[in-house]
Amino acid sequence: MNTATRTEKVNRVMKVRGEPTINEVPNWVERSESYNRDMIYCLNWYNSHVDQNQLRSVCEQRAGRSLKNASNNDVMQLGALIRMSSQGAKFSDVHNARISDLAASLIANEEGRSPVERQRAVRVDQSKIAISQIDGAIDDYTTNGTPLSIETILSQFKFTRDEKKSVDAYLTRVNQQFREAITSKESDVKEAWSFLALKKRKELVEATNVRGKKTKTIAKSSPVKVDDQIIAVNEKHGIVQVINGSSLQMVGKSIKGFDQKMSYMVRVKGVSSSASKTEMKKMISEGKRISQPVTGRLGQLWVMV
Numbered sequence: 001m002n003t004a005t006r007t008e009k010v011n012r013v014m015k016v017r018g019e020p021t022i023n024e025v026p027n028w029v030e031r032s033e034s035y036n037r038d039m040i041y042c043l044n045w046y047n048s049h050v051d052q053n054q055l056r057s058v059c060e061q062r063a064g065r066s067l068k069n070a071s072n073n074d075v076m077q078l079g080a081l082i083r084m085s086s087q088g089a090k091f092s093d094v095h096n097a098r099i100s101d102l103a104a105s106l107i108a109n110e111e112g113r114s115p116v117e118r119q120r121a122v123r124v125d126q127s128k129i130a131i132s133q134i135d136g137a138i139d140d141y142t143t144n145g146t147p148l149s150i151e152t153i154l155s156q157f158k159f160t161r162d163e164k165k166s167v168d169a170y171l172t173r174v175n176q177q178f179r180e181a182i183t184s185k186e187s188d189v190k191e192a193w194s195f196l197a198l199k200k201r202k203e204l205v206e207a208t209n210v211r212g213k214k215t216k217t218i219a220k221s222s223p224v225k226v227d228d229q230i231i232a233v234n235e236k237h238g239i240v241q242v243i244n245g246s247s248l249q250m251v252g253k254s255i256k257g258f259d260q261k262m263s264y265m266v267r268v269k270g271v272s273s274s275a276s277k278t279e280m281k282k283m284i285s286e287g288k289r290i291s292q293p294v295t296g297r298l299g300q301l302w303v304m305v
Helices: 003-016 032-049 052-063 072-086 093-110 115-119 126-144 150-154 161-183 187-192 198-208 277-286
Strands: 227-234 239-251 254-258 264-267 288-290
Touching: 032 072, 032 126, 032 150, 052 072, 052 093, 072 093, 093 126, 126 150, 126 161, 126 198, 161 187, 161 198, 227 277, 239 277
Parallel strands: none
Antiparallel strands: 227 239, 239 254, 239 264, 264 288
């Protein structure tokens, strides 16, 4: 199967799976206030719904050549950004440079250049991009209560030693600020942080204390208990996952022990995670089943009910 044919197949697959639309992809020109949130959402979507072979085809189609030596991480990042662009995304200068940087690096690797020569390719300071995204995600959490996972943001990058030091210094600084927001007895500090509940300040301390820890996410839902059915709702896209199996368990962000044949997804207009069990069952029965298979992975937009 040639590259063009594989890419066409990817297009069909992603359309069926509900690829982010022009109103959901990041748009620095028209929706700069939600740019970082939209970027994180889209990157998570491609990571959860598309495998690296499909995104490798996307990268190869754009490069006009095979990219056999490219790492899975690189093709996942570049492929996702290319797909966002095809869906109408308008990137900031930083992310436009990131695309050029990744593309140049992958092509240089295919041409057998030495590591030093590849490093000389145009490179944007990755710590600045990461810090910008973390800042936006923190603002979105404090303003809108959007789930916050700094580890998810950091996992998208490959830092040099100096870049990692910059990110670590930034996280140490903001973590200390959030600690002071809890412990300080000064009246001006208390007044400055009065808009944010003490519980949320404590969650921000935990969320920014990520060095040397496993992934921790401030989530909207409680940990999953062992059960025979789990229902998860994506309000933004109006989709419900009905996950069935024996002794279902949550491991990280994935549900284990589910039956692929007995589990399914339903499109439900206006679905809400706050609906009662009776209301939810009615909405599911009246909804339209979609062909997208249940993966058992729950990203930031999924809330368990």
